[in-house]
Amino acid sequence: MYNINGKQASRIEPVTFSELNMVENDIEDILRNSIDMICDEEESMLIVGRQVKNAKNGRSDLTAVDNNGNVVLIEIKRDRKDIENRRESFEFQAIRYAASYATIEETDELVKKVYAPYIEKYRNEFEIGGLTSHELGVRKLNEFLRVNDSEKNFNKKQRIILAASDFDEQTLSAVAWLNSNNVDMSCFKITPYKLNKEIYFYTEKLLPVTDHNDYYVNLMDKSISAPIPHNKKITRRSLPKIDVMLEWGVVKAGDVIVAKGKEDEAVLLSDGNVLVKEQEMSMQTWLKEVYGWSSVHTYVFAVHKETGKPLSQIREEYMAKQEMDETEL
Template sequence: MYVLSGRKKAEKLEAVTFTELGMQESDLEEILRNSIDMICDEEESMLIVGQQVKNEKNGRSDLTAVDNNGNMVLIEIKRDRKDIEGRKEAFEFQAIRYAASYATIESPDDLVKKVYAPYIEKYRSEFELGELTSFELGIRKLNEFLRVNEAEKSFNQKQKIILVASDFDEQTLSAVSWLNSNQVDMSCYKLTPYKVKDNIYLLKEKLLPVTNYEDYYVNLMDKSLAVSIKRSKGGTRRTLPKIDAMLEWGVVKEGDVIVAKDRGNEGVLMANGNINVNEEEQSMQAWLKEIYGWSSVQTYVFAIHKESGKSLSQIREEYMARQAVEATEDPF
C-alpha cells in the first residue's frame, strides 16, 4: 500500500500485525460485528445473530449470521498467523465443528431462542425493543429478513464458514482449497493492518475461493446457459461487475434516481457510484444498511432504478445477456 506524502510523491507503507498494534481477537470481532460488510460481497445480504455462542462441548464460535439464502454463517477470527500456527487444533477444523453444531438448529424460532435473543439482550441499546421481549423482536427481524430475501423455505439447509486473519499459513489455505473442491462452503479473508500516524487502515483481500467474472462471461457465451443467467441459490458465487462498470456501459447514469426496494426511500446516483441523499453522500451499501437494518445488504437486488422500475441486478443481467448474444452472433 502506498500513501501520498507530498506533491507527486508516494511513500510505501509497511504492514504491521494486530499483535504489534496491541489489538486482541475480541477487538477484531467487534470491528467485524459492526462492519460485516467488509467481508461480504455486494451480492450478499447478512444478518448478524450471535456472538461467542457456546455449543454443547463448551466451544465458542466468534460471530454467527444468516445470509440471504437462509444459510447459517460461522465467522471465525484469528489475529495473526502465529495465532493460527500455535493452535493444537487446525483453524479450519475448529470452524467445521462449530458449523456442525449449527446444523442441528431446525427452525427460525429455535435459532432465536438459542442464539439471537441472547444476542439482542446483550446489545439492548442497539435495538428498539419497545414493548417487545428479545425473543419477540428476534422472531420479527429474522422472519422479515428471510421473507424479503425469499429464503424461508431454505433456512439452514446449508452452513457456510468464513475465516478471517491478518495472514494464513499454507496448511490452512491448502485444506480450505480442498474443502472447497469438495463442496464445503468456506472462505478465507485476509485483513492487513497499516498504521498511518494515529490512524489504522485495514486492507481486505479475499484469498479463497478465488473468483473472477471472466468465467461468468464465458458461461453466458454458451447458448445452453444463456437462458438461465440468474444464479441459483447456493450456486457458484461470482464476482460480478459493479456500479462503476454499469455507469461506464451507460445502462445507468449520473442523476438517475435509485429507490430502496419495497421501502420508497430515494437517492440520486452520483458519477462515482455513490448515492446523494438529502445533500449527503453515502455508499449505496451504507444507505441500504441504514434503511433495512441488516448487517449487509444485496446492493444490486435492493437498489431499484426508478425510471425503469428494474433492480440494478436485472439491468446488469440484461445488458450482459445482450452482449453474450451479440458475441455468439458475430464472433469476429
C-alpha cells in the same frame, strides 16, 4: 498500499494487530459492526450471534444468516501465530461449530438459542420498543428470510468464513481440499495499515481461489466486448459493479435509486456513491441503514426509479443483449 503526495508515491508498510495493541476481541467487534468488509455486494447478511457457546463449551466468534437462508459461522484469529499455536486446527474448530448448528430446523430455535441473547446483550443497538428480545428476534429474522425469499431454505446448509491477518500453509491446504469437496469455507486475509493516526484495513479473499475467467465480464464495455461462452456460468464474482454500469450508460449520475419495498430514495452520483439528505455515502452503507441488516445485496435491493427495475435486472439485461449482439456477428 501507497500514499500519493503530488506526483510522488511512498509505500505504506503493513503493521501487525499486536503492534496496534489489538486483540482478537477487537477484530471480532469491528467485523460484527462491519461484516460487509468480508462480504460481497451480491449478498445480504444478518449477524445474529457472538461468542455463542455450544454443548461442549466451545464458543463460535460470530454467527450470521445469509440471503440464501444459510447459517454462517465466522471464526477469527489475530495472526498466523495464533493459528499455529492452537492444539486444534483453525478449520476443524470452525467445522465443529458449524456442525452444532446443523441440527437447528426452525427459526424460533435459532432465535431462542442465539439471536435473542445477542439482542439482549446489545439491546442499545436495537429499537426494541415493547417487544421482548425473543419477539424482536423472531420478527427481524423472519422478515430477513421473507424479503430474501429464503424461508423454505432456512439452514439447509452452513457456511464457514475464516478471517485472520495471515494464514499458515496447512490451513490453506485443508480449506482448498474442503472446497474441492463441496464444503463452503472461505479464507479472508485482513491486513492493517497505519497512516498518521488513522488505521486502515485491507481485506483480500484467499479462498476459494478466483479463476481467471471470473474477471471476464468485468472487462466488458460497449466498444470492446466478446460473447460469454455458453458453457461459462456467470458467478457472483464475475458480475460488474456500479462503476461499470455507469460506464456502460445503463444508469447515469442523477438517477434516483429507491430501496426495494421501501419509500427511501437516494440520488446516484458519478462515482457510484449516492446522495442521501445532502450526505454522500456508499450504496451499501445507505441500504444497511434502511434495512437494518449487517450487509445488503446491493444490486437486488437498489431499484432504479425511472424503470422500476432493480440494478441486478438492468445489469443482466444489458449483458444478455451484449451476448446476443456478439453471437449474431
